[in-house]
Structures are given as structure tokens and as C-alpha cells.
Amino acid sequence: MSKIVLIDGHSIxxxxxxxxxxxxxxxxLHTNAIYGFLNIMFKILEEEKPDYLTVAFDVHAPTFRHEMFADYKGTRKPMADELRQQVPVMKDVLHAMGVRTVEKEGLEADDILGTISCRCEKEGMEVVVISGDRDLLQLATEHVKIRIPKTKKGGxxxxxxxxxxxKERYLVTPKEFIxxxxxMGDASDNIxxxxxxxxxTATKIIAEYGSIENAYEHASELKPPRAAKNIVEYWEQAKxxxxxxxxxxDAPVDYNLAEAELTDLYTEAAYEYFQRLQFKNLLSRFDVQAKSNSVEDAFRIITDKEEARRIVDKAKTAETAGLVLYKNLKNVLPLFASGAGFGGIGIAFGKEDIYCIPAGEGIEESWLLEQAREIANNVARFVMFDLKSALPYIPIRPEREEHCFDATVAAYLLNPLKNDYTFEDxxxxxxxxxxxxxxxxxxxxCYEAxxxxxASEPLxxxxxxxxxxxLFKQIEMPLVFTLFDMEQNGVxxxxxxxxxYGNQLGSKIVELEKEIYEMAGEEFNINSPKQxxxxxxxxxxxxxGKKTKTGYSTAADVLDKLAPDYPVVSxxxxxxxxxxxxxxxxxxxxxxxGEDGRIHGKFNQTITATGRISSTEPNLxxxxxxxxLGRLIRxxxxxxxxxxxxxxxxxxIELRVLAHCSGDKELIQAYREAKDIHRITASQVFHTPFDEVTDLQRRNAKAVNFGIVYGISSFGLSQDLSITRKEASQYIERYFETxxxxxxxxxxxxxxxxxxxxxxxxxxxxxxxxxLKSSNFMQRSFGERVAMNSPIQGTAADIMKMAMIRVDKELKNRKMKSRLVLQVHDELLIEAWKEELPQxxxxxxxxxxxxxxxxxPLIIDMHTGENWYEAK
DNA sequence: TTAAGCTCC
DNA sequence: AATCTGGAGCTTAAT
Structure with missing residues (x-):
């Protein structure tokens, strides 16, 4: 028996x-509804394995009861813009997958679903209707199954x-459901x-009498007298x-079952669509092998040393070479970190020259790595993903650095918002x-190589x-080597x-724990905000005690207010x-x-949206x-x-960048003369002579200065200064006047x-x-603040990167022992050989x-010390 | 894995 | 009518 799945498009x-x-x-483009729809659809198709599939849409985007308001009468919300814009895309995606969609002017999706469902059942088919709307339950029969997906946590x-x-659930048959x-009516459907x-009452009456007509005939027997009276009085309305x-x-729907036949959904067109929508998990559903990747024909695995030698020799003279170092073949890429388990290399230097050369019996690891080094230091363009992580094994001579191309870094510059930059992407x-x-x-x-x-050329x-x-050639690529040096140096x-220090903290913590239990009168996990x-x-x-959705807020600013009155809070x-x-x-x-007594943290170049560097393992x-107390750690x-x-x-640096980028005469002048920019700002904003600026005025001016850099709102500033929003917006206004x-x-x-x-x-x-394109006010406002902040923060990051490169290069050029060890956004820490200190x-x-x-002017503050605490 | 909390510039 | 300062990473508890 054949089976059809019918989906209520807008509802799902x-x-x-x-x-x-x-x-x-x-x-x-917003994609969450499409993503969710597809997941539900795939799940249903896997369970039902139907022969036919059709999705029905209303012609005019319907309004929806928001789930939260489902119980309120008449509260239909117009369709959110973020959802509305997804509807045509959804239809396109379905068409790309060869899925039949039906819509007709003057018909609701319900009617289309009802009609097709009825026709198919008559043909002796099994029918499965997918909708989020319980009204569809009236279509249920022995052969028509209504499935209502609920989005719950965990699927x-x-x-x-x-x-x-x-019948079991609602005590009436599907027909009686009508x-x-x-x-009872339905305000949201205008019934x-x-x-x-x-x-x-409605359920009780229909369960007993089966229909409104029968109930009308027995009106006098109806239980609540008011119902009896009204059913007569409003009989026309009831009908x-x-x-x-x-x-x-039995709607006039043009529908030919043959067109709804379920074929392979995973078409090339669908793949491209999923790619554009960035549905990475869904991409894995596509049987990619079916697609002809002609490059794959060129892949060669080399185990013979003579052949390997011929290949690497040829590679050394190549124009462009892509290289990958990999771990033991059992281990998954990306690159090995610690050196153990080197498996081999991948090398590509032409459309027909793509090789995987595992280290093995005939091909020694050391020989292979040496070849990789020579290739890296000879080709006109040397390309890798995440070059920095390969540098411990493949040192690049300084004069060769400009021939290197890091595809990860290039991809990052082209879109710094992504989470990762894999070679697959x-x-x-x-x-x-x-x-x-x-x-x-x-x-x-082979693919990565x-x-x-x-990809280096299109990139x-x-x-x-x-x-x-x-930016790429002069800042980002040289920075790869500077960051590598910094990681190697460690601190x-x-x-x-x-x-x-840790032990001392430990004893103090135990003490505090006891005191808190004592004062609270019970023992509990203090680290659990919930408890x-x-x-x-x-x-x-x-x-x-009121706050947040998951319970009480115990954030520091909440507790700070309570601390003066409740010692336990302190x-x-x-x-x-x-x-x-x-x-x-x-x-x-x-x-x-590490064994050398130093921490070699990572400095990441392809993480932040603004261009800053990030620090991990550990975050330094x-x-x-x-x-x-914390500062002592230094x-x-x-x-x-x-x-x-x-x-x-x-x-x-950020305010100075702002002064420069804006070209504001006053601020530039202020900085050219400046001793104390916040005081000058206060003096100008509050129309107070420079020497008479109060501490409070200065503090306020400073907060405004910071706020400006971050993309200010009056609310944020008022929070910061504990003043009213009105006062805050006056400050901002006067700042902009100044x-x-x-x-x-x-x-x-x-x-x-x-x-x-x-x-x-x-x-x-x-x-x-x-x-900025969002129709959501909050999102859009966020976009505006980002737009204001990013060029400033980013320019400061650019400047710092240029400085670091120069510092690192200069130290190395002069063959000095002093070395760069840390960068903290606007700060550099150098471990200086004492004899070199003045230089x-x-x-x-x-x-x-x-x-x-x-x-x-760009100005730095500089200090020296026997540790970081002293030097800062 | 996520949320809450805290650390920095 | 609402909103409620930018950029990061790590640890813990709870799911």
C-alpha cells in the first residue's frame, strides 16, 4: 500500500x-524556521518512508497565535518579519529538492490538505498529515494519521x-471535533x-449528542440551562x-499525484542552497561521492621512496605548493600539536600533482620533514592552513616569510564572524x-593540500x-610569525x-566556607547560583530576590547592594x-x-570579529x-x-583612534595639548574652567568617553554612573555638542x-x-553599536599588530636576546636582557x-620590573 | 552542552 | 512599545 506525507507548510x-x-x-538572512522545518521533515520522512510528499501553503501569509498567548482570546500576531522572509526561501529550497508544493488563491492550506488527504484515502493510500495545528485533527481516520510535532528540549x-x-484524547470523533x-468558537479563527x-461544555454536549443539529433538537435536555437557551437563540451563528x-x-485543487512522487531530495541544487544557508549538519546528508570530483582522480598515495623523491624535487621548483602535515593516519586532522605521531605529508602543486606521502618503512619521518622544509623554503608561493601550528616542524627563513600564504588567515579576513575556517569550508x-x-x-x-x-588564488x-x-600581506601574514615567536618564547x-599563593587561597576559602554555612544555618554549594x-x-x-528566568540572580551587582546590610553576602x-x-x-x-618552567599559551589570530588577537590555553x-588580591598573581x-x-x-589608544578617524577639531586639539583628556573633556562638556573640574565631573566625563567608544546608550551610561537616564542622555548630548x-x-x-x-x-x-538588517529593534540597535565600536577597536588592533611585528623583527634583526612574551590588546610585555635594557x-x-x-600622537606608558606586578 | 558568573582590555 | 556599552576565555553546576 502506498503512502503519502502531507505537510502544513506555514504551520510547521x-x-x-x-x-x-x-x-x-x-x-x-534568517534561517531558523527553514532549518527547523527541514529537520522535522527529514525526521518524519525517515520514520514514514512514504512514496509521495506534498507541502501545502496558504497564499497569503497567515497570522499566528504566538504560543505564549495561545490561551488569550483574539491575540493573533502578524507574522514576524524574520519568519515572513523565510517563506519564499523555504519554497525555493523545497523545489530545489524536487518536493511538490501546493497553494491556491482563495484556499487555506487546511482545505488543500483536507482535500488531498481525502482523495488519497479514497485511492486506498495511507495518509500522514503533519501540522502544528490541532484543527487538523478533524481529518483523522483509520488511514489518515495526524502528526503534531512539538519542539522540546533535546529534539x-x-x-x-x-x-x-x-476519541481517546478529546472524547469526540474527528468529525465531531468540528x-x-x-x-466553543475560536476567536483567532474568527469563529x-x-x-x-x-x-x-461543548465537548460534553457533542460527546452525548454527536452533532450540533442533534443537540439543537434536544435543546431542552441540555445540561447547563444557559447553554440550552443560547444554542436556540444563537442557532444561526452556530450553523x-x-x-x-x-x-x-472537496476543494478545487489541481493536484496530480504523480508530481508528488518522492524522489532523491539530495540534489545538487539543494546542496548549493544548504550551503548558502549554512546548514552544515544537513550537508552531511548528501551523498557527495555521487558527485564527480574530478580532482579526486589525481590523488596518489606514495609509498616508494624513489617516487617520493621525484615528487618533492618537482615540488621544490613549483610556482605554488599547498602542504599539509598530518598525524598518524588513524588520527583525524587537523594538525598534530606536540610532535608525537607524525604521520606524513600531503602536497599539491598542480591539478595533476596531488599526493599523500605517509612516513613509513621506506620513507623516514626525518627525511620527509626535511623535504617539506625545502619545499616551503623554495616555492614561489607556499600555502598552508594554520601555518603557525606547522612552524615548529617547518621553520621558514626570515627572507622567505613573504612567500607564505596562510589560507586560514585569508579566509578569516574575508569573513571574521565564522567560528572556524576549515579546509572543507x-x-x-x-x-x-x-x-x-x-x-x-x-x-x-590530498583534499586539504x-x-x-x-584556493590561494581565489582567496x-x-x-x-x-x-x-x-592588510593581509603587510600585517596579518607577518603577524603569523610574530605570534609564533611569542608562543615559542612563553613566559x-x-x-x-x-x-x-594557591594554598593560601585554599585555607582562606575553607575558613570562609565555614563562616557562610554558619551564618546561613545550612550547608550548600556556594558555587551553585541556583542553590x-x-x-x-x-x-x-x-x-x-526577583530576577532572571532560571531563578534568582546572584550576580555581583545584585549582591553588592545587599552586602552592606547582610554580612553573609560580603x-x-x-x-x-x-x-x-x-x-x-x-x-x-x-x-x-611546561618543563622549561614557562607557560607557552596560544595566541589566536582568527577568532575575534574586530581583529583583536585572543589568548587561550591559558588565557593570558x-x-x-x-x-x-588578584593582582598579586602577577x-x-x-x-x-x-x-x-x-x-x-x-x-x-581607542579614544585617540576615534579622535583621528572622526577628525574632530576639539578632540584632536585636546590630545595634542593633553595632559589629562578626561579632565579636558569634563571642562568642555560641563563648561567649567580646567582647574576647577571636580573629581565627579572628571569621573563622569571618563565614563562618557568610554561609553562613546563602546557605542553608547543613555541607559548604559546611567547604569554606569548611577544617574537617571535623562541625565545620562543630557551628558551625551552635551558631549556631542562639544x-x-x-x-x-x-x-x-x-x-x-x-x-x-x-x-x-x-x-x-x-x-x-x-x-543592522534585522527588523528586531534590539538586534538592530546592537548592530548600530557594533558599527560604531568595531572600526575603533579594530583600528587599535591593527596598530598594535603593526607595532608587535616591528618590535619582534627589530629584536631579531639586531640579534638581541630580549624577547616579546605577551600581548594584552594595548600592552606588550618584553623579557629584556638586562644589558639590552636601554635599547x-x-x-x-x-x-x-x-x-x-x-x-x-600615540603615547605609551612604560615600566620595568622584576615581575609583571612591578612592571605594570 | 549551556548558563551563570567572573576575569581582562 | 521596546531597548538597556564593544571585544574575548575559563570554571563550575546542571542538563
Whole structure:
């Protein structure tokens, strides 16, 4: 017996839309409803294995009851824009998959579904109807199953209804379901029903009498007298309601079953669509092997040393070579980290020259690595993904650095918003090459090498088109080597002192724990916000316990307000501080100390949206400084014997960048003369002579200065300064009056971003801002703040990168022993050989202050010390 | 895996 | 009518 699945298109889209978090693709297109729809559809198809499939849509986008308001009468919301824009795309996607869709002017999807369902059942088919709308239950029979998906946590659950299930659950048959609705009405469908009859009464009446007609004839017997009276009084209305409630099962629908036959959904067109929508999980459903990847024919696995020798010799003279180092073949890419388990190389230097060369019996690891080094240092263009991680094995001579091309970094510049930059993605995006996720490791190695080889050109073209070619060549690529040096250098830790610090924290924590249990009158996990909230706001009855959806907020700003009145709260805050210090810093850092007594953290170049560098394993960019107790941690960061720390940080680099980019005369002038920019700002904003500015005025001016850089709102500023929103907006207004160039610049930047879809730094780095297209006020506002902040933060990052490169290069050129060890966004830490100290100081100041020439001076503060605490 | 909390610039 | 300062990473608890 053949089977058909019918889907209520808008209903399922709507379910998916409200059941999933907002997703957007790179174009700023919202995709969550489509994604959810497809997941539900695939799940159903796998379960049902039907022969036919059809999706029905309403011609005019219907309104929907928002789930939250489903119980309220008459609260239909118009379809959200984010959902509306997904509807035509959804239809396109279905068509790309060869799925039949039906819609007809004047018909609701219900009627289409009812009609097709009825026709198919008559043909002796099994019918499965998918909808989120319970009205469809009236269509259920022995052969028509209604399936209602529920988006729950951890996947979708589906409620199934044959006729008997409807009866069991609602006490009436599917046909009677229409009569129930006729009596109770449905405000959202404009079905009036009969007054004073709700769901309970309606169900009871229909369960007993089977139809409104029969109930009408026995009106005098009806239970609640009011119902009896009204059913007579409103009989015409009841009949009309029944007509409205009934789904038409004989509508004039042009429908040919043959067109609905379920064929292979995973077409090339669908693949391209999924790719564009960035449905990565769904892409894996496609049987990529079926597609002819002609490059695959060129893949060769080389085990013979003579052949390997011929290949690498040829590679050395190649124009462009893509290389990959891989672990043992059992291990999955990406690259090995620690050196153990080197498996071999992948190399590509032409469309017909793509090789995987495993290290093995005839081909020694050391020989192979040596060949890789020679290739890297001889080809005109050497391309890898994540070059920095290969540099320990393949050192690049300084004069050869400019011949290197890191495809990961290039892909990052082209779209810094992505989470990762895999070779599979780059192959897909740049080469239109689809890689089978199930391919064996050798094939993947070949693919990666080939992608590196072949993608460098389109990547470079795109960098040129977007005018980021200079940024790439002059800043990002050289930075790869600087960051590598910094990682290799690492920073020395006095591990004894660190352990002592941790132990001290440990004892203090135990003490505090006892005191808190004592004061609370019970023992609980203080680290659990959930438990803590219950103890504080329920058991101990502390005031103001309202906040957040998952319980009480126990965030520091909430507890701060309570601390003066409740000593236990102060203890808890102290406990939090100490446990944070111990777990993240004392114990956390200790775990990363290497055999050389140093921490070699990672500095990541392809993470942030703005162009900053990030630091992981461990994060060395968030070592405490604000609180004294935390700041002490910095005493364990020490230079090696014979060395001293030199720490230099830019003074207000972001504000200076803003002054330059905006060209604001006042602010530029202020910086050219400046001793104290916040005081000058206060003086100008508050119309107070410079020398008479109060501390409060200065503090406020400083907060406004920061707020401006972050993309200010009056609310944020008012929070920050504990003033009213009105006062805050007055501050901002006066600030903009004082510095009209800044207002103009920020407005222009947002306008440009809205038009172009991205913002740019002074050095050409781009950041897309898809949020600006959102119809959601909050999202759009976020986009505006991002548009204001990113060019400033990004330009500062660009400048720091240029400075680092110069510092690193200069130290190496002069063959100095001093070395760069840390970067913290606007700060560099150098481990300086004591004899070189004066040179280092001069060089640092020169490189940093002259890194870029702006209309305002770039100034650094510099200190030396025997540890990081002293040097900062 | 996510949320809440905390650390930094 | 609503909104409610930008960029990161790590640890813990709870799912």
C-alpha cells in the first residue's frame, strides 16, 4: 500500500520559528524556521518512508497565535518579519529538492490538505498529515494519521492521532471535533461559536449528542440551562460556525499525484542552497561521492621512496605548493600539536600533482620533514592552513616569510564572524568543491593540500577586491610569525610561589566556607547560583530576590547592594573572588607550566570579529589587575635570570583612534595639548574652567568617553554612573555638542554600515554587520553599536599588530636576546636582557608610538620590573 | 552542552 | 512599545 506525507507548510515553519533560537547566514538572512522545518521533515520522512510528499501553503501569509498567548482570546500576531522572509526561501529550497508544493488563491492550506488527504484515502493510500495545528485533527481516520510535532528540549517529539486517538484524547470523533469547535468558537479563527459555551461544555454536549443539529433538537435536555437557551437563540451563528470550522475536503485543487512522487531530495541544487544557508549538519546528508570530483582522480598515495623523491624535487621548483602535515593516519586532522605521531605529508602543486606521502618503512619521518622544509623554503608561493601550528616542524627563513600564504588567515579576513575556517569550508566556498565527510584520511589529506594549493588564488583575488590585500600581506601574514615567536618564547612562572599563593587561597576559602554555612544555618554549594539563590532569597528571606528566568540572580551587582546590610553576602562575594582566583588562576595556570618552567599559551589570530588577537590555553589576557588580591598573581610572572620585564601600554589608544578617524577639531586639539583628556573633556562638556573640574565631573566625563567608544546608550551610561537616564542622555548630548565631529563620524559610520553591510578600519579590515538588517529593534540597535565600536577597536588592533611585528623583527634583526612574551590588546610585555635594557626601551617606544601616523600622537606608558606586578 | 558568573582590555 | 556599552576565555553546576 502506498503512502503519502502531507505537510502544513506555514504551520510547521511557525513551530520551528518559535522553537529555535534565531539563526542567520552570512548574508544576514534568517534561517531558523527553514532549518527547523527541514529537520522535522527529514525526521518524519525517515520514520514514514512514504512514496509521495506534498507541502501545502496558504497564499497569503497567515497570522499566528504566538504560543505564549495561545490561551488569550483574539491575540493573533502578524507574522514576524524574520519568519515572513523565510517563506519564499523555504519554497525555493523545497523545489530545489524536487518536493511538490501546493497553494491556491482563495484556499487555506487546511482545505488543500483536507482535500488531498481525502482523495488519497479514497485511492486506498495511507495518509500522514503533519501540522502544528490541532484543527487538523478533524481529518483523522483509520488511514489518515495526524502528526503534531512539538519542539522540546533535546529534539522534537511528535504526537500521533488516528481517529481512535482523537476519541481517546478529546472524547469526540474527528468529525465531531468540528461540532465542538462550532459551539466553543475560536476567536483567532474568527469563529464566533455560541456564547457561554466553552471547551468543557461543548465537548460534553457533542460527546452525548454527536452533532450540533442533534443537540439543537434536544435543546431542552441540555445540561447547563444557559447553554440550552443560547444554542436556540444563537442557532444561526452556530450553523455558520460549523461551516467555518469544517475543513473543506472537496476543494478545487489541481493536484496530480504523480508530481508528488518522492524522489532523491539530495540534489545538487539543494546542496548549493544548504550551503548558502549554512546548514552544515544537513550537508552531511548528501551523498557527495555521487558527485564527480574530478580532482579526486589525481590523488596518489606514495609509498616508494624513489617516487617520493621525484615528487618533492618537482615540488621544490613549483610556482605554488599547498602542504599539509598530518598525524598518524588513524588520527583525524587537523594538525598534530606536540610532535608525537607524525604521520606524513600531503602536497599539491598542480591539478595533476596531488599526493599523500605517509612516513613509513621506506620513507623516514626525518627525511620527509626535511623535504617539506625545502619545499616551503623554495616555492614561489607556499600555502598552508594554520601555518603557525606547522612552524615548529617547518621553520621558514626570515627572507622567505613573504612567500607564505596562510589560507586560514585569508579566509578569516574575508569573513571574521565564522567560528572556524576549515579546509572543507574553503574548498566549498572558493573552489565549489564538495568534500565527502566520509572520505578516508588519505583522501582528506590530498583534499586539504589541493585546497591550499588551489584556493590561494581565489582567496587572494577576493582580498584584492575587498582591498584587504595590503592588510593581509603587510600585517596579518607577518603577524603569523610574530605570534609564533611569542608562543615559542612563553613566559616564565615562579611555580613555587604560585603553589604557595594557591594554598593560601585554599585555607582562606575553607575558613570562609565555614563562616557562610554558619551564618546561613545550612550547608550548600556556594558555587551553585541556583542553590545560593534559594538559600539567600527563600530560606534567609533577603529582599529584592526577583530576577532572571532560571531563578534568582546572584550576580555581583545584585549582591553588592545587599552586602552592606547582610554580612553573609560580603562573605559570599569574598568567597567567589577567592575561588575564582584559585581555580582559574592559581590552579589553572599551574597546569600549563611546561618543563622549561614557562607557560607557552596560544595566541589566536582568527577568532575575534574586530581583529583583536585572543589568548587561550591559558588565557593570558585576563590575568587579574583591578583587585589587589588578584593582582598579586602577577608577581609569579617573572623574567629569566639576567633578564628584566619591560611593560609598555598605549595610553587611551581607542579614544585617540576615534579622535583621528572622526577628525574632530576639539578632540584632536585636546590630545595634542593633553595632559589629562578626561579632565579636558569634563571642562568642555560641563563648561567649567580646567582647574576647577571636580573629581565627579572628571569621573563622569571618563565614563562618557568610554561609553562613546563602546557605542553608547543613555541607559548604559546611567547604569554606569548611577544617574537617571535623562541625565545620562543630557551628558551625551552635551558631549556631542562639544565634539560635533564625533557625532558626525559615528552617524556616518552607521549609515555606511547600513548601506554596505560592513564597517572598515583605518587599515582596511572589514567586519560585516548583518544585525543592522534585522527588523528586531534590539538586534538592530546592537548592530548600530557594533558599527560604531568595531572600526575603533579594530583600528587599535591593527596598530598594535603593526607595532608587535616591528618590535619582534627589530629584536631579531639586531640579534638581541630580549624577547616579546605577551600581548594584552594595548600592552606588550618584553623579557629584556638586562644589558639590552636601554635599547629595548628605546625600540619599544619607537615601534609602538610610530606604528601608525595619526593626527594625534600615540603615547605609551612604560615600566620595568622584576615581575609583571612591578612592571605594570 | 549551556548558563551563570567572573576575569581582562 | 521596546531597548538597556564593544571585544574575548575559563570554571563550575546542571542538563
Amino acid at each position: 515553519l511557525n513551530r520551528a520559528f518559535y522553537g529555535l533560537p534565531d539563526l542567520t547566514n552570512a548574508e544576514g 522534537t517529539e511528535v504526537e500521533d492521532y488516528y481517529a481512535s486517538d482523537v 461540532d465542538v469547535k462550532a459551539l 464566533p461559536g455560541v456564547p457561554n459555551i466553552g471547551e468543557k 455558520l460556525s460549523k461551516e467555518l470550522a469544517a475543513i473543506n475536503i 574553503v574548498a566549498r566556498e572558493q573552489l565549489n568543491l564538495m568534500i565527502d565527510p566520509k572520505a578516508d584520511t588519505e583522501a582528506k589529506v 589541493y585546497t591550499a594549493y588551489a 587572494w583575488e577576493k582580498l584584492t577586491e575587498t582591498q584587504m590585500d595590503r 616564565m612562572i615562579e611555580s613555587e610561589a604560585l603553589r604557595f 545560593l539563590g534559594v538559600v539567600l532569597f527563600e530560606h534567609m528571606q533577603l529582599p529584592n 562573605k559570599i562575594l569574598e568567597y567567589r573572588q577567592l575561588t575564582k582566583l584559585k581555580s582559574t588562576y592559581a590552579d589553572g595556570l599551574a597546569a600549563y607550566i 589576557q585576563n590575568i587579574p589587575i583591578r583587585m589587589e 608577581k609569579v610572572f617573572i623574567p629569566e635570570d639576567g633578564y628584566v620585564f619591560v611593560d609598555a601600554d598605549y595610553s587611551q 565634539y560635533p565631529g564625533i557625532k558626525e563620524f559615528l552617524d556616518d559610520t552607521v549609515a555606511h554600515a547600513k548601506e554596505m553591510g560592513y564597517v572598515v578600519t583605518l587599515f582596511g579590515r572589514r567586519r560585516p554587520v548583518p544585525e 629595548v626601551e628605546e625600540l619599544l617606544r619607537e615601534c609602538m608610538e610610530q606604528a601608525a601616523e595619526l593626527d594625534v
